[in-house]
Amino acid sequence: MSKIQEISTAVETGKSKLVPTLVQEALAEGNKATDILNAMINAMGVVGDKFSAGEIYVPEMLVAARAMQKGVEVLKPLLAGDGSVSLGLCIIGTVAGDLHDIGKNLVAIMIESAGFEVIDLGVDVPADKFIETIKAHPEVKIVACSGLLTTTMPAMQETVRAIRALGLTGFKIMVGGAPITAEFAAEIGADAYTPDAGAAAVKAKELVS
Amino acid sequence: MIIIGEKINGSIPSVGKAIAEKNGDFIRHLAKAQAEAGATYIDVCASVEESIEVDTMRWLINLVQEVTDTPIAVDSPSARACAEALTFCNKPGLVNSVSMEGDKVDVIFPVIADTKWECIALLSDDTGIPRTAEKRLQVFEALMKKAKEYNIDPSRLHIDPLVEMLCTSEDGINTITDVMKTIKAQYPTIHITGGASNISFNLPVRRLVNQSFIVLAMNAGMDSAIVDPLNRDLMGMIFAAEALLGKDEFCMEYIGAYRKGIFGPAK
Known part of the structure; x- marks a missing residue:
């Protein structure tokens, strides 16, 4: 599994302690901040679809969002000023x-x-x-x-x-x-x-x- | 919640029969099913004559360890049998149990002193089960003195305040919950345990009384229980009560247990 895929899985399953570490590791491997962000956004898309389909519950969506926020905090200094994201x-x-x-x-x-x-x-x-x-x-x-x-x-x-x-x-x-x-x-x-x-x-x- | 799976007990007729017939598959199945249902410990109680108890415990413990890594609760009314049986276990588990009766504590505590074994301690002594909350707390105090002597941290103790049958109780479970609250306030890391089925003795539809008891006892600080983890309603109620008591952030444990099929419609 690539680091980006690991991040997606960790966001989908709401692993908010794990996500910041994985994001750091992905950056260290040379992944672009915007690519990491997009992967997390797509992961939340999957979470949203599962919620719409009644496959997951509200708290599962909340912990996923919280996990993503933790990842975004790591990326923020790198994304600052980059309006395109x-x-x-x-x-x-x-x-x-x-x-x-x-x-x-x-x-x-x-x-x-x-x-x-x-x-x-x-x-x-x-x-x-x-x-x-x-x-x-x-x-x-x-x-x-x-x-x-x-x-x-x-x-x-x-x-x-x-x-x-x-x-x-x-x-x-x-x-x-x-x-x-x-x-x-x-x-x-x-x-x-x-x-x-x-x-x-x-x-x-x-x-x- | 610490779940001590109670199903491997020779005093249950079907288990007694399996032990007598040396039906290993029956025991393996009970061990595996309880582990999969979320048991923290698998209780093993032979309930046979003293002369063959230790050998029977060895046989049972080996069968359990063939199918699961879940630690074992070594269960015998004889402290010496417990002390022998725990040497058959691959990893530290739970001694079930000691009390301030006779020399039980002095047999078990030295054996587990410098290990990771945990221990259930009943609040009774040579005079039997004390009637009042004060007397039980006196037994508790004597017990904690012994624990300190052998350097056993409170977090390794599961205190069973000994629930008696509701049908003859004068104050419901108030004495017991008072004891639980006092103990937990003194030693926040200590565990409080108990069987969930004595309470309902000689009442109709016992499971309703048992389940209500668990929820109320959890509210008073009980965080460990000797129960049947294959009882889906009871398990669901335990997870729900944990969430209601604010011990399950975002209800993730409750949802996770449901997804694993521990309660709810059988999958």
């Missing part, structure tokens, strides 16, 4: 009136692990806050809105409407959460709906490619 910025939050954060956090973790930078606005985020953040970061590529209550679906609709009203086109809007469907997403003018965190990461990559 990031897929771009994603702004994420749970819409106004809704305090649920578990699903939103999972999506944030998976999108970050897919190679995005993430600004997490937290829960109960008013449309104005999304807009303010988008204006402050015009380079944003993905805006992701989460909602877990049927009663906050109107807030999601209002948020998407307000963001669209800015007239900016440099980013895509993704929505998700238990009561949300692809039909609802289309109806309120979002660009994409995904049913879980693994699928969200895949879709986010697709939308910026």
Whole structure:
């Protein structure tokens, strides 16, 4: 098994103590930091797919993400200033009136692990806050809105409407959460709906490619 | 949780029969199945006449060691039989058991003093099983003095506070859990063990009482138990209780044991 494959396996199985060592060893063998990073991103892709397929549980996805973060910490000094490695910025939050954060956090973790930078606005985020953040970061590529209550679906609709009203086109809007469907997403003018965190990461990559 | 697999015991009729008939395959199978189900130790108890006990232990221990590397708990009411039988083991295991009765401690502790062997110690003495928590703790104190004398670290001891049957108990398991908590507070690295089945004697649907006991005892500090690792519900409950007690980060042990098929639907 090559060192890169070892890293992929260690990320997939959540070996956060092992990953930094393997990354160091891979660098010492002459592997490029970006290649190592991409291997870890692909490994997280596998993890996300397994989660979407119901083959693994939430904590297994979390420990995989944590293992990858440990590897990224080793690579960071080598990647600094190399803008080409990031897929771009994603702004994420749970819409106004809704305090649920578990699903939103999972999506944030998976999108970050897919190679995005993430600004997490937290829960109960008013449309104005999304807009303010988008204006402050015009380079944003993905805006992701989460909602877990049927009663906050109107807030999601209002948020998407307000963001669209800015007239900016440099980013895509993704929505998700238990009561949300692809039909609802289309109806309120979002660009994409995904049913879980693994699928969200895949879709986010697709939308910026 | 330290799981001491209890199935190889001559007092169980089918095992007694296998011992009498020298049915090695039966014993090998029990050893392998318990090891695969996650036993930390395989208990070996001959339950035969004294004159053939040591030879029977040797036969049983060799059979177990043919099929698994899981260490052995050498189980006999006779401290001398334990002391002899542990020499048959390929690696350090667990002595089951000593107490402050007679000279048990003075027979076993010198033998295991400078080894990695661990030891179960029952909180009884020549007067029997003490009724109150205070008296049991006095026995415990006397025991720890002996352990210190022989330089046996608390982390090598599994204290069995001796659970008695629930159906005649006046305070449920409160006396026992008080003893467990006090001991664990004094010696954080010590193990607390016990059989899970005495508690339910003479009650219907005993497994419900046994399983509830394990969970409550774990909450009081029990971290070792003499149980049937092939009991899937019990094993699942033990893993779930560990997670609920905050001893299983991200529930990875629970999920891992499920994936290994230790509990849940049989694969």
